[in-house]
Structure formats: structure tokens, C-alpha cells
Amino acid sequence: MKTVFLSAVLLFALFSFPSFLQGEVLNVHLIPHTHDDVGWLKSLDEYYYGAINYVQDASVENILDTSISQLLMDKNRKFIYVEMAFFTKWWNKQTESVKEKVHELVQSGQLEFINGGWCMNDEATVHYNAMIDQMSIGLRFISNTFGVRPVIGWQIDPFGHSSFQATAFSLFGFDGFFFCRMDYLEKYIRGITREMEMIWQNSPSLGPATDIFTGILNGLYLPPKGFCFDDPCNDPSIMDDEEDMHFNNVKERVALFIEEARKQARHYKTRNIMVPMGADFQYQNAAKWFTNIDKLIKYVNLNGSLNLLYSTPSLYLKSLHDEDTVWPTKNSDFLPYVDRPWSYWTGYFTSRPALKGYVRQCNAHLQACKQLEAIHNGMGDNGPSSVKLQQAMGVAQHHDAVTGTEKQHVADDYARRLHIGEVECRSVMATVLNDLAAKGANAPKMDLSFCEYLNISVCPVTEGGDFNMVVYNSLARPYTGMVRIPVIKEDVSVTDPNNNTVAIQIVPISPETKKISAYVNSTNTAGLDVFLQVSNVPPLGYAMYTFKSSANQNLGQTKVSRVKRKLDNEDVTISNKYYNVTFDGSTGHIKKIINAVSGVSSNINQQFRFYNASAGNNIYSSQRSGAYIFRPNNTVAYSVGPNLDNAAQLSLVEGDLLSEVRQVFSPWVSQVVRLYKNKPAIELEYTVGPISIDDLHGKEIVSVFNTDLESDKTFYTDSNGRESQKRIRNYRHDSVYFNTEPVAGNYYPVTSRIFIKDEEKKTQFTVLNDRAQGGSSLADGSLELMVHRRLLFDDGRGVGQALDEKGLSGEGLVTRGKHLLILDTIDESAYTQRMMAEELMMTPELAFTPTDGLQLGDYNLKYSGLSTALPDNVHLLTLEYLDKSTILLRLDHQFESDDPKEWSAPASVKLSDLFVAFKIKEVTELGLGGNVALSDIKRLQWKTIEGQTVPSPMNFPPVTAPDFTVSLSPMMIRTFNVTVEFN
Template sequence: MSIAVHTVIACFTIISICCGAPLKPSNTCGYDVCNLGKPDKLNVHIVPHTHDDVGWLKTVDQYYYGARNDIQHAAVQYILDSVIPSLVENSDRRFIYVEIAFFWRWWLQQTEEMRNTVRQLVNEGRLEFISGGWSMNDEGVTHYNSIIDQHSLGAEFLRDQFGQCGRPKLGWQIDPFGHSKQVASLFAHMGFDGLFFGRVDVQDYTERFKAKTMEMIWKGSANLGEDSWLFSGILPRVYEAPPSFCFDVHCQNEPIKDDPQLHDYNVPERVQAFIDAAHSQATGYATNHIINTMGSDFQYENADEWYKNLDKLIKYVNAQQGNGSDVNIFYSTPSCYLYALNKANRTWTTKSDDFFPISFNHHGLWNGYFTSRPALKRYERYSNNILQVTKQLNALSNVTLRHAFFPLSEAMGIAQHHDAVSGTEKQHVADDYAQRLAQGIDSATYVINEAYRKLLPKYNHSLTIPAQFLCQFSNISECLPIERQASFTLTLWNPTIHPVQHIVRVPVTQKYLIRSPTGSTVAADFMSISDQVKKIPGRTSSAQYELVFQAPLPALGFSTYYFESKSSLADNKRTEKSKLDQAHNEACVLQNQYLRVEFDQQGNLKNITNQERNFTVQFSSQGFYWYTSFPGNNSRPEFQASGAYAFRPLTPNPLPVSSSRNITCTYMDQVQTALIVYNQWCSQEVRLYDQANTVEIEWIVGPIPIEDGLGKEIIIRYDTDIRSNQYFYTDANGREVLERKRDYRPSWNYTVYESVGGNYYPVASRIWIKDNQTQMTVLTDRSEGGSSMHDGSIELMVHRRTLHDDSQGVGEPMNETAYGTGLVVRGRHVLILETPQLSASHHRPTAQQLFMSPLYTYALPGISYTDYSNNYRQTWSSLNESLPYNVHLLTFDQLAANVFLIRVEHYFELNEDATYSKSAQIDLDSLFNTLGKIKDLVELTLAGNMPLSEMKRLVWQTNDHQSSNLKLTKSNTLKSTIVSLNPMEIKTFQITIE
């Protein structure tokens, strides 16, 4: 590990061990101490806050320390330094803080005296943590696994340092560019009582403000019912103060000058302006309570300036009550505002859809970011895969090194920020995010090695274990450390609780004999790597071939394959198909036991037949197209440009990337492929593996040409004869699926201004179309924007390169380069053709395996296969029994010696499958057969920071006479280790073993 990684680990250890328990809380935090205002007044809740992006125009470090103020003046450390004394000075004042990534960093640098001062402020409810995630996560392109992890990371820190009074009570998503009902459901299961956010579509906002429906009960999941309901409110000005009432050093508004002897004494004018603003805001809200967010980006660096003016504002506005004013103003928090609404004794409208896509003007939709920075989006997914495997290996080997992979947990928490994985940051900040993930992976590799030191030896645990290493450039078919080696091993860890049949691809410079974990010879195809891969900029490998074979892997365990070079072709005929059957620019067919894929001589995909179900889907087109990016100057909505945030095509009809293409079909034992080359910068390889019921499409796009002065948004389109009748379906954060309809919004009257962009939605893991007989599902290996612009069609945006900024703040076009040219991206789609009734049983587990794929680690043991097999385990599973097919192990983390955090989930929806949508049971003891028996088991909230039995959420009434009051009986401990799971249910446990 690098010095920087060691430093971060040391800092985390200091917090975990040296800081002691939080002060014993007084009974002055929570709802009981909230000021609920006056029943006969318009109560204005003044909420001082700062919105601190965890990277955007500057890196996380630059924002914290106040570096590069030439880019943006912002210094988080000084904000916290300034706010705390201001709160101590006046007990009426309040402040909220959100981004734990910054607060944790500040906390490390404080004296114990300062920490105790802060704890006292928290215990008295004067400083309140809201949301409590490591960052304010994006909601469109993030995966639910990572959302849960980053909130758990923040919640754990707050619980350990501040106890019960530090536990956040609601979500605060004031800046993300659209909002997911899956996130609302997750927040409800974290125990939150509500959620406030700032950005919705301008059309939606206008209708809601007129109808006084800015606040509602959001039904987060049709599968989970009342458990997923969350009171949600739209803030009036995103998160800004009322016009002319910003009192920060960054603002130009007049301070309150309250000396009557001054010539520019302005109290009467300021008071009346505020009262007018309060009345204006109140016209859009349903109660006599409104919230004023007094703050903005990186404000309160000089908190005294804010608080002095707010103190005066409160004093003089309230003094007007004696003159008949009905406005009552006071310091508050979002939690107290929520509680006041809860006590308003009224019913609320409901919402069952989501807030995607949203527009900031009639021609500007926040949906380009669904695809922006596709390489970073994939790297974040890959990093999460490593993080989950590292947690599992750490726990199952009992090496107790959780602190050692904290850098990866922390980097992943930062990466979920709404200007990180979203791709809406400056280029140097994106580079910083990637570097943090890379350094985090280095720390995880250390833990992986320590775990394998215990798991690999058969007998002698003092045996020197060959170092395991990752080949992080395998996405471009490169693994330099194994090139030209006489022998090496590949160990594959399966992070799922089900056995899988995995396709292995290893880039090599020569032929190898491959031995399976049982010692048998593995049949493998020796395939040439395409020229399109070999010319990817930055690839330095001399590997010309890939070994392709199928590897059966045990559940929650590993298998090791031993590679030994063979010098003569004769030695390899037994194991590798040497005859290469190919067809160039001819009609060809890929076919296995389940599927038949037909192409014509021009490389057009014509038909896919599901031979098992005996139906054929006809394709009128499949391939690459590009939308021209609108090159506006953003001076008016009609001149809105396409950029990092916004996707706005110049015309509604995309152009094919090429008028001709070349096709080469290759037939081997393990895989049949159709390589289709469109031009110098665009190609795809369609693969059909032996025994597979899916079609894999691996695409390479870039450098996207811009010599013609046009920005381009590249899509892959699948046009079929499926009668989809305007409907298509997209997932929410990799979990539940929502029905979409072109040019339509379920909960408001939608006027079409952008015929393409208005129909683009985030696709975190899958999109499908269907009719009565057929469903076509496309799985993605990262988040992408997607739509169905015509019946029978699916399109997914895979890469984009724009030449204009979209004027949403980042100040740069989405023009990524690498190695002196435009960025080249390689990715995968997985195509599933099935009946609608049986599709879920295919796309659900396939998507899980794509997301939680086996982790490859290589080693150079330097010994013969005989010696290796005599000394080392070559396969091992932590499970001794098969577990239900519809259950997924979401989290397996060791908290301390013999203490573990487990999350298990049912990953099918209600009525999705005749068999797998039924309830399931899992015996948690089966996960611990290698570690010991469970002696204590406590069910926790989703964030893992509170026993479920202590979760008491506020009760809300809906307009349709429903109540969110839960009738569930929650016990603190379970008498049995057998857990029942209903569709889409996640359960979290803290487990102690003997």
C-alpha cells in the first residue's frame, strides 16, 4: 500500500479506537424539543445550512482545505470552524450538517475539548446531522448496494461518536438531478421519517405549487407496502435563501442595518420584504408552516455574518406581530419542520412513480448524466465488486482487517456523490475520483492476500503464500504480469450464495495447459484478440490471444485454475481448439442448444430464435447511431446546449455511424462470435457461449470524431417486431422496475418540448420491452441512459462527446480524452429473449451475476502443479448447503472479532415469477458453518445503526384514508436463525458467533 493509504487507515483507526464513547445525551435532542410555532400564525422555519459538494469543480481535498480558490472559493474546514463558536454563542441558533466525508475529516483534527463541545451541541439538538451519508448520493445512476453502503458508513461514524442524538431522522437530497422511488424506499427502511429535495421538473413544480401539493406521501415500493412509504417535500428554491436574504460573504445582499440614526437604516423595508416573501411562498404549501433554507454551496465560512443578520431578522419580523403581522419566524431544522407538518392533523396526497427525467427549462433535461463519463461509471461498479468480495474474504477468513480496506469504503462513499459517478464534475476532479478508487483497491488487495493466506493452505498455515494480484486492465485484454510466464494461477472468488457457471477470458501470449481444481484438463478456446481491442490507446500488452473456458464456481467460495505453458502444438490439441472456422462478410448463424442468432452478409442482425420456447424475434436494425449534440449558447431555453448534465439532440432522428460494415463470424467450441466493424472508432462483438441462454454484445466506441465541429451522443439501438405499444420498462438503482410510456408522466400533465430527451430514463442495470408473447431485456454493465423511441425498439446511450458546456455549473463540455485522443470505452450488453412469464427468472439472476461477478486474482507460485495441488486448496465453499435461488447475500462484513453485519435480500418482485416471487427462508447459520455457531442475533434497520425494534417512525394519513402506521411486531432478537423474506425485502442483522 502507498503511504497515503497507510495514513488514511491510521486516521480511521484513531477514530475507531481512541475517541471514546459519546457524552451521555441529555433529553434535549429529538422531536420533543422542536419549536412548533404558533397555531394562528404563518410559521417560518429558518434552517441554516451549507451544501458542501464532495468534489465538483474542485477535488475533495481542495474543497476541504480551501485550495484552488481561483476555481471556486470554498473551504469546508473553515465553515465548521466558524459555525461551532456561533452556535455556542447563542443557544437559539441551529445548524444542520450533511456530508460526513467532510465532517469526519474535520473531526479527526479536533481536540477532545472541541469534540465534547460538538457532542453537547448535538445532544441539545442545536447541531443536527441530516441524511448522514458519506456524501449526498446521486439517485439516477447509483446502485442500491452502494447507496446502502455509503449511508451505513456515515451512520456508523455518527452512532459511534454521538450516540442516539447523532442519528439522522430524514433524508436531505437537495441537489441531485432527479429522484428515485427506490431511494425513497431505502430511506424509509433506514428509519427516516421523511425526505426533502430541491430539484423537480419545471412543469411538475408549477402544477404542484398551484395545487398546494408540494409535500406528499411517496409510496416507495409496490412490493413492500407501508414499510416503504416516506413523507417527501419539495423545497421552494432548490436550497437557496429567499431573494435578497442571503447573508453570506459570497452574497451581495444588503445586511440588516438596524441603527435608526443611520441614513440607510433599512429594518422596515427588510422586514416587509421578508413578510411578503413568506406569504408568497405559503401560497404553494398546504399548512401554516413553511421552510426557509438559509444557505447554499459552501456557505457559512464566516458564520457570524449569517447569524448576526438572522438574529436581527427574527427579532424584527416577530416584533411586527404586535402590529397585526401573522408571520412567526424562528430557528429550526428540517426534522422540526417535518414534525410540525406531522402535527398539522391533515391528510396528504400520494405519489407512486418517480421524478425522472426532470427539466430545468423547457429544452434542458438533466439526463445526459445518465451516460456521462462511462468509463468512470464502469470503474465505480468494478470497485464495488472488489469491495464486497473484500468484505466477504475478511469475514470468512476472520483476519479482522476491516480498518485496512476503509480507504476503499471511503472512496466508494465519495464516488456516490451526485457530482461524482454522475459524471458532472470537472475533468481533474473525475481523475481524482478514479485515483481514490485505485488507491482504495490497493488497500483491499492487501486484505485479499491476508485472507487467502488463511484460506489457501491445506495443512501448513505458515506456508509462504504466493502473492495474489489483480489485473485491472483486463477490460482491454491486458494482464502484463502473466505475460510469457511459464506458469501462473487464477483464483476466482464467487461472491454470490449460489454456484455459477462463469465464462473466463484470460489474455495470453502463448498456449497453456489449464488444470481445473480437481486436476483435470480444462477445454479452452485459443482465440485471437481483435484488432479493435489491440489498438485501444494505452494498451501496452503483447498478448495476441485469449483463453476462453467455462468455470463452475462454488457458492461463496473460490476455485483455482493452474496454467502451464506448452511449447508444442501437439500437446495443446487435447485442450484447445486449434482449427479456426471463420466467415468474412458472409451471412452467418451463431447457434447453441438454446438460441439461434442470424446475420446477413452486410453484418445486420436479422433474427434471434429462442429454440427452447419456439419463437423468433425479427430485427429490422441493430447497431450504432449518433445524435448530434445541440450547440447552443444557453442564452435562452431554446438555445440550450447539450453537455455534461443535459442531453439535447439537434434533431430527433439519430444517424447511423456508418453506411457500411464488415462482419467476421468465428466458430469455436466454447464460444461463437460475430465481430462487426462499423468504422475506425466503432465496433461490436456478438458472442454466444456454449450452453448459454443469453447473447453477449461487447462494444468498443471511441475516439468519437469531432473534426467536423459536431458533438455526438452514441447509442446502440435494438429494433424488433415486438409490439410494445409505447411502453417500456427501466430499473430503479438496479432493483425494482418501473413502467414507462413515451411522452407521458403518470402524475402530472406533460407537455412535450423535447421529443427525445423527454423520454430518456436512467438504466442502472436493465431495460426491456414486451408484448403478450415475447420480452426482450437488455442488461448493462454500468449505468446508461435509455429509452424506447419507437415501438419494438430499445436504445441505450453508451458514450458521448460534446463541444459545448450546458451552463449548469461545471464550465466544461463533456469532452473526455486519454492518451492524446478522444476516450475509448469498452462495455457489455447482455440480451435476453424470453416469454414475459419466464423473463424474471433469467434477467434477475443474470443481472446479479453481472453486478457481483467473480473476482479474478492471479499469482505466480513458481512451483509445479503437483507441488501446488499438494499444498494448497484449489476449491472451497463457505456453505455446506444450497440456499434459495431468489435470495441474495447483499452484505457480509465483519465488525469486530466474532461480530458480523449481514444483509440478505429477496431479489424478485411480487407476481414477477410463478415460483421465485414466493416468500423464501434462509438459515443464517448456514453462512457461518466455517466460523462457528450463532449465539446472538439482532435485526437492525437498513443502515445498520439501530435495532429494528427501536425504530418508531412518524405516522401519516393519506387523502385516500390510508395510514402509514405499521402493524408489524418487531422483536429485538430472534429466537431462530431462520429468516423469512418476502419479495424485494432486505433484512439486516448484527450477529455474534461463539
């Protein structure tokens, strides 16, 4: 069948030639550009200044200096630039004279900003919140500095493309989206059928309003073969000396370029093609580039068969629009990326899991920091701010950052930048929480600190005497959930803001946690964890809890939950009001889950296994598994333990607030399965590493869930935390699928959740994750997520290092993360997975202060930043201080159009009296990037083969005084500049 399909495609191509190949002049849009990674083989600063050029010859400072000077020499020349992290660094060092000239270049269109984000972000492993933020800080810089806005998405290097990226570009007001990397088979088919350009229908919920023109560059983003005029290629310059014709090569060079242009033109529908003239860190020698392009334009145009012109992607798109062509459509995403047989770029979905987790954690910190900064009316001219963390997070979304595909010292630099930003944001949060809490000017400042290592039970302030804990809830609805605090003493009591005693459960920390915590806290004083439920913490607000120990008063003996080692073969069951979870007494694996509310149940086996990574000695291919590519050496996933049944040793902890089963699969794989009293999900906290490589095999560790559900080859993943993407095993929507890699070829990015459905039983099984991972369903009823990787070889895609991270112990990296399991009806799962994913993304911020000298009567022990909670189907995406009278606000509808009507129904929010800290005077709706009024966005219209004219206008309901009511339909995100008056 596949052979027949390909034959039909080839016949179509043979008997259908573009008219411009039959005599009409072809317009060739030459695009001078540079692609500047904000870290990859070198760190951002090393790239900017041109350091360690023995690793890679690259200096962005030199690129911008020389390119700007060359543009000023000839008004016909054009240049595009993308990465604002570099451009702002350069801009801030320029004289006023240079800045004035750059302004003129921008206004004339010679210098055009494309994409406009802080970086060129990845599309598989980024969360939509962080992606929007990084685009916004770049777009707002361009708008504020130059008064212009980009209109083109230019994602030429990311490794596959997500539906939400296309949705976001539409909501930014972009007219088009161009990229290179996609499944090589789909690209081949599109090339010979001339469907390299299309209308991407990317959001079923938002519909035609977010349809976007999408173009695929021929090859990659490189110049035609033979026409790269900078290091390292240094192709022959055009020599046009008319006196000494011996060295004149104009004729040959013109003929070669015409040949290359016509080859490319065969893949496109119109008389216009776009030819990139640049590559990674090109235009260090801008004079050589522009001089040769000048000559190329002159001599090719004299030939008369082509019309070459300096251009930009926006000018090219306008030319296509003027041709009034009818375009094909696309309604699935471009993931995963595969560049050749046996080479699926699905490993980076999981690579560097600790960095991925840290990036997600820092996103939660950043949103809380920005909220408190906004509530406080800024921090003053010399105060701390969220800017450093915003910029560090912007850099971290780069397609060689959060992806884990950079060199080790660059990964360390990303983490360092995040930490510096975190430290300053903690200062913001501590200052604002102090000011909100103080009842009067004489109230002593609380010495608030934030514990970085709570996940491994390390927090110096809680391991001493009495202390207070401030819980800040960044959600726009009340938060109820469990927190875990390390302590030394068993005799502890806790009171809430109303001075009511709070029930607690004290649990000895595990040997696995003790071992890890010893690396960051040599004294390793804490041996116990206190669990307590914080209840109804106000939206955008805090609640203060007080911890006291018997050192100050006689509290009586607090009962510590005993850890019971499982020695017999009897099954074990733990329960709460939502779930019963049974463990097999002989294997120690989860065996069965029953939803006690809905009655839904399933036999579910969960365990950890590993794939042996290919060393490149396969008979079919020398491809190795590496930072980018996942390639197991066969389809078998092996036991992580010493026994073939992969049995886990069990220990049990039971109590009124939580019950947990501790599983030890091997010395380097363990897990805790927890049921909390009031949580409608099952928490799995896994600890993996250092991954053993004693057998000299790289390993890729997966958590596998086998259920008795009938899923019919179908499973679902999220697109950057937003809409669900339907996946079918061994199938591609718009291509032929050759199953050369039955495991890796079926892996997809999982940013927030993965699930399967049994339509007959009306049952859904969902796994939520706390960081981006690769996942799949390799058999009906099965799900798996890759949680860690340790590899011994480079995969040959440029990074030049094996993915063999080292931890604090000097051995392989240990990573700890969480999965949440939901087993319920399909309809109820739609609600629970959204609420739990929101809580997992926006975990509460915990701040601690010693009680010494503090009188609680001096403080407000509770505060809410909202007068009323938002509806459950509305998420407060952004609350950000811009200046003393302006707040940036984003609201998004959390549900999809095909979710149950109760949750997918349109939602309304009245802004007028919503915020406690300020009164709203005026509301202006903006595009998603916060850089342009929505009313100023007029996108180009396109005709599709289905007879539609798209995109449809973004006719959002107006927001008018005095109530300023915002209405949101499913998956809608609305952005506003809010003029305020602080109370």
C-alpha cells in the first residue's frame, strides 16, 4: 500500500509542472540571516563575546557590529534578526549615534526583527506559560524601543513543531510561520506534490481564528550549495574582474545558482521562492556576505531568467499573498522529528531531566514573583525585581537549553542563571510578604527564607527551633493540599492562621532520601518529615502556620508513623476517600486501582524498566542513542532490578493524613506511592540514579503502566500543556510511516499529561508529569514515560558529548520527580486532570522564619489578593507589573471544546473589583505578546482548498467599563494592559 501511494505521488509530480518553469520569471527572495543559539556548544556570553573559539568560531557582538555597518553602506541591503537575548545585550552597549542609525534601519525595513522572542524556543519540551513569557519580553522590547512588531514566526532550528506554537503565533498577530525540521518522509512527499506551504489548522477549540500560513524551507536554513560566504564554509567568491578574465567566474557561478534555484522551485506552488542566505553564527564577515550577494543579484538578473532581490520573510509572504493562490491545509502537528531512517529525535524529550524539572519549578517561582511585585506596585527604582529570572527563564526555553541538548558547561550556565534570578525573586517575595503581613510600621521584619531542597528533606530553618511557615498560593482559586517539612524532633504542634491546631503526620524519611540529602547538607540533621494539610489558602494570597516543639513547652509525645517492612507475600492495599491501590505481595508492583467515588477500576501494573541504548553497531544503521536521538538496541525493556520479575521491596506507612508504600526496585531505582487524605490523584514520587553502567551499556529508564483498558492503538498527549493531541501507534497523519524504530518512532513529547481511553467502558487512565518527558503507548492499554537517561556515546548531531551527567556525588546524576495518576470516567477525568495539572505546575511557595522575638499579633496571618476566586475553568496566566499605573494581565480558559459542557462552557470574569491591591481604571486588549493592541492586528487572509477564507477575525467580546467583564471560550487566552490606581 505504501509503495502504491508513493508511486501515485511521483506520477502527480511528473505530470504537473509549475508555470514559471515553462517560461515565466521566477522571483527569488534572498534572506540574509544569522541563526544565533543562546547557548549550545558555548554559553550565551561565550557566544556573544567570541570566547573559546576553538570550540566554535562565533561572536554575536561581531555579527551585529559588522552587519549593521554593512546595511548602512547600501539602502538596498536587508538583514533579519531573531534572538533578543543577544540583541538587547548588544543594544545596551551602543552609543546614541549608533542607536539612531539602527532606528533608521528598522524604520526603513532594512533591518527586520523576525520571531522577536528572547530566544528561538523549543516546541516539544516547553510549557505554554514559559513560551509565552519568553516571547513577550522580546516582543515588548522591540515595541518599546522601535515602535514596530514582528509578523513572522521563524522557528528554523527546533526539532519538530507543536500545534500550540502555531496557535500562539496566530494570537501574537503573526501572518506566517516558517520552519525546516520535520519528518523527512512527509517533507519528501510535500516537496514532490508542491505542498511545502499550507494553512495550518492548529486548534480545534479556537477554530479558523488561529489558522496560520505555514511554510517549510527547502533543505534546512542554509544557502544553496556553493553559496555560503563566511566561515566555516567559505565557498568561492564571485570574481568579476573584467580586465583579467582568467579569474572571472561570473558565468559559472550564475549558472550554478540558477540551477539550484530551479531545483528548489519545483517544490513550491508559486513564482516566488525564498532562499536563506546565512546559517549558524554567520555574518561575522558581513562585508564578504553582502558584497557577494550584491554581485549575485546583479549578474543573475542580467541573465534574465530569474529575478533576485534582497528580501525578508514578511516581504516574501506578502508576495505569496498577492498571487491569490488556493492553499492546502494541515491539522496535525509536526512531531516527532526524524531526519533519516532509524534516527528519531525523541530522546531530547527527556534528556537532562533535572534541568527540565528545575525550569518548570522556576516557572512557578517566576509567576509568584511577578504577582507579588504587581500587588506591591513594584519594588522601587533600586529594589529587587523579577527581571533577571524572566530573562533567565527566557534563555532556558531555547531549543538547546530545556531540551537538554547542550554541552555540560552550558547546561550548568543555564542553571546558574536561573539560580541568580531565583535569589532575586526570593528577595522580592520576602519583601512583599513582609509588607503585606505587617500590621503596622513597628512590626519587626520576618527573616523569611526559602528552602531549595525540600524535595529531599533539607531545610535548615525548620531543622532548628520553632518557626513560622508562610504558604503563598499563586492560583486564582483557594488551595488545599499537603506540604512536607523536614524536622528533627518528634514533638511538634502546628496551628493555622486562626490559631486552630492542625492535624499532622510525622514520617521517618527514607534511606534513599537520607543518602541524597547528605550531599547538600553534610550534617544531615533532619530524620523526619512533618506532613500537614494546608486548607483554603486564599487565591493570590498567603496563610501563615506556626510550628512549635517541646523545647518551649510540654506538647506531649507526638506519634510518629511507623515504617513497616513488608516480608510476606500477602497483597497490600492503601486507601483514601478517592482511591484504593493494591500492591502485589510477591512482586511489590501496583496491581489494581479502584476509584472509590465513580466505581471505575482497572488491573494496573506499574514498574520501572530500561532500554539498552544503541551503541551504533546495529546491522541496519550506525546511529547511536544520544542527547537528541532515542534509539534502543531492540524493543525489549529490561528489569532495573536483579530479578527478571523486577520485584520491588516494600515498606508501608499508614496514617490519618496519608498512606504511602515505599518501593525499592534496585540500589538506583526507588519510588514512593502516596495517597493523601483529600487529593483525587495517586502520587508517585520516583528517585532514579545514579544509573548503573557497570555493564558498559547506556540506559534509558521508563516508568511503564500496563492496564486492562482497550485503547485501540490510540493515546493522547498534550501540546505544551494545552490542547490534547491524538496519537495512533505506528501511524502518521500526513505521511507514510516506516516502522524502522517501533519504540522511538512512537514516542511523543509529554509536557503535562498522557492518557488512554476505553470508550466502551467510558474509562480514562491519565498520568500527569511535573516536567517534560517522552512518552508512548506501545501496546493497547499501556502507557510509558521516560524519566531518565545515561548514555555513553554522542549521537552525531553536533553537541559532541555523551549524555552522561554527574551528580553532587561525582557519580551519575540522581533525579527525583513526580507522576500523578488519575483513573476515572472519561468525563470526570477531563476536569480532574486540568485541576491537578494546574496545581502541579503552580505549586505553592513556602517561606520560613524563626519564631524568635516575633509576636503573631503584629502580623496579618492571612491575605488574599483577589476579592473572589476565579471559576475553575479560568486560569490566571499572568499578573505582571509594568509601571506604577499599568499591569499586564492574561486569563486563559483551561478546557477544550469537546470537554464536558459543564467545564467547556464559556466563562466570564468581572475585573472591576477583582483585585484587592488596586482599582482598575481602563482595560486595553492586546495580542498575546502584550506588544500590540488587538484592534491593530489585521492578519493576511488566505484561501484554502476547502473553499474557506482564513483566518477568521479574532472577534473577542469587548471589555468595557464599568464592570470590565472578560468572556472566554474554550482554550482562549486573552491579554490586557490594565490601567490601575493602587489603594
